[in-house]
Amino acid sequence: MFAMIFSAAIHTPAASVYTNYAAAARNERHIAPAFVAAGIIAAGMPVLAGLIAILTTARYGIDTGLSGYRNLTTLASEISPVVGGVALAAVLAAVISSGGPILLSSATMFVRDWLPFTRRYDSARRLRAYQVTTVVYAIVAALAAWVVATRTTISILDLLLFGFAMVVPPAIAVGYVIYWPRTTERGAYWGMAVGYGAGLVWFALIKLALAFGFSAPEDASALHRLLVYCLTVDGEGIDPSYVTTFVPLVAIPLVSRLTIDTSGDREQFYAMLDGTLPVDREPA
Template identity: 25%
Template sequence: MILGWVFVPVYTAAGVYTMPEYLRLRFGGQRIRVYLSVLAILLYIFTKVSADLYAGALFLTRAMQWEGELGLYVAIIVLLLIAAVFTIFGGLTAVIWTDAVQTVLMIAGSLVLCIMSFIAVGGYDELITQYFEKMPSPNVTAYDSANQSCSAPRADAMHMFRAAEAGKSDLPWTGMTFGLTISAIWYWCSDQVIVQRTLASKNMVHAKGGVVLAAALKFLPLFLLIFPGMAARVLYTDTVACSDPAACKRFCNSESGCSNLAYIELVLNLLPKGVAGLMLAVMLAALMSSLTSIFNSASTLFTIDIYTRVRRNASEMEQVIAGRVFVVFMVAVSIVWIPIINSSSSSQLFVYIQSITSYLAPPICAIYLLAVFWPRTNEQGAFWGIMIGLVVGMIRFCVEFSYTVPPCGSDEEDLRPDWIKAVIFDVHFLHFGCILFLIVLISVIVISLLTEPIPEECLHRLTFWSRHSTEPRKPLPSTLLEMEKNPIREEPAAAGGAEPPSRARRLFNQLCGVEERTGEAAVNPRDRLTEEQRAEEDAASLYEDPKQRVIVNVSAIVSMVVAIGMYVYYR
């Protein structure tokens, strides 16, 4: 809801296509834009591409019975080849259409599996009872120092608001309430993968309708994923709930645990063979959808926000090729990182993703919130604030993965220094995200107040308070200075029209997803407008049909009321 009602109106009124592009207009200069593009790509590598490839490879190796690490990497190669076909022959339009079709398949298949899971365990009440009572065989269970099974479920498993004290909860209520909110604002409101789809909508009502639909779909994972996952622990306890490092290594090639196999076990063992094959296709479709979205977004960020800084006059063809080459490089780094994920201290892939996000995303969240809501924020404050956040976050990131936490019940010696345990590991990653957010927020505010403010005439339609302004927006002084130093050379127009491309060139364009435009078609219609006309057009883009606006507003309120009700019920 924050995306549709707060951020998208600002982005639309600003007339931007990428998130760093918005910050470029908001603050001027290039260093923030380039920095955030690089950071976004790092997040793609560590939390999206590598995690998606790892999850898909687990599914394929289990389904195809490919053993060991060799089978894992064969599965990764297969996934990449399929994703490459989607990405090369598609683009954002292809991604959106495939997402729409695959969403229907995913929901239908997951719904069937959910129903069969509840039937297999005897219903909801029986599921909750057996989840706490069912324990794996002694030969796959490790024991801690108090001789308690490491496979035992937590006593607070059915509660969302858990103890906030360090060491007493895996998900403290303070971190769940505030830490996840910070990560969610970054993900939903400033992440290129998500926002680019919203900015592709025809008008504001369509954008808001899209986010309301996304909100409705977000209720489904509790029933389609979480409860079936609990059922998997009941039905396949030895595999899903194993805690003995040697046994887990044998089951899933990871000593930290095999809970990542929960959904896979349901699909392969509970469903009939034909339906299981359909679900395999659905799961792969979901992964392909995610990967292609990430590849397109990363390619856009790299070419528009980084590559064109090096090659200011690069042609569209050159930009496309550079984007494709960069995606290959990004995938290579992600594959190298996969063994780190496999050996991470948490056996839960989702927890790994959230922890990495809590180390890197809070500075971005702070910058976007201040950029949208506090006009006094300037470039110096924003840049040095995110640099401070990067240093602090990377320290936690590096320490986290430099020391291996022995699995529960393991005989391995804990080599972590006491001060590392106290300062780093005893601070939950969700709490660390809150601390990092406050550090960046205070740093940006203090530095901005100590330096020159941005002129008001340079902020029209760039903040929430000025989104409806029809005044022409003046370029920032730093932007004008940069344009003087690095003017963009205009290519002379071809006399008498351009020659049509050869057959080989047309084939190459089709493979790379390039549409070459010449003559009048190559001119952006906005380039013919005056500054006053552009301002009026941008402000008019926020118009909403009154009747449709009421519908989406009421739908948003209903979604939020239902969400609050579920929080209260599972408190």
């Protein structure tokens, strides 16, 4: 089981290689060669994962009781610094690969939603606003990472994995909007908001529980023991990604059932989605 978990941790980044290479193509003619090149690169991931799993199992056995990205990469580094470095790079690449789209989309939303005066800009000035906002976002993120690394005991890797977990609520909301027409704007909004809030609270509770040595006495109730287990299992607690996944899954349909979408764009959106209304044509 330990070897399988490690193999999955290293093999997962291969899935993002295809989309990253295809998105970087200059035009449609380059997409097919990009997919082929990405496939060749991704083909090495299962080999690396299998090698690490075999070596790890041979040295430490299958009953080590260790889990988590930090322990896995540490064990890989002890086996071979080269293989361990590649493993750590693969894990970080899987997380950081989401940073670029998040940064660009956040800058776009900030300019469009919070800087209304930019609506009067032409395309060149608006592009400049996007670029400046992106640079500011990047500088703030770099300063935050520096403060966390030098002034706190929180691992940067923990924050990166937490950031990856925070991508889940909007992805679930998009899935609901596309595949469940009953989804309302309020349902998607509050599903994402509650998912973000629950993830932040859970992450903070884990850090507080580990920092203050939260534990259950012998006569503790079953609920108390369950809470201790969820916040301290394997010295890391249950990953916030579970919270940011299940909370929106429940909140979005629940709120959608209780609200009505009055925007008037629902029919047009789903008509364009199923192809009955061309995207470049306005409804009559």
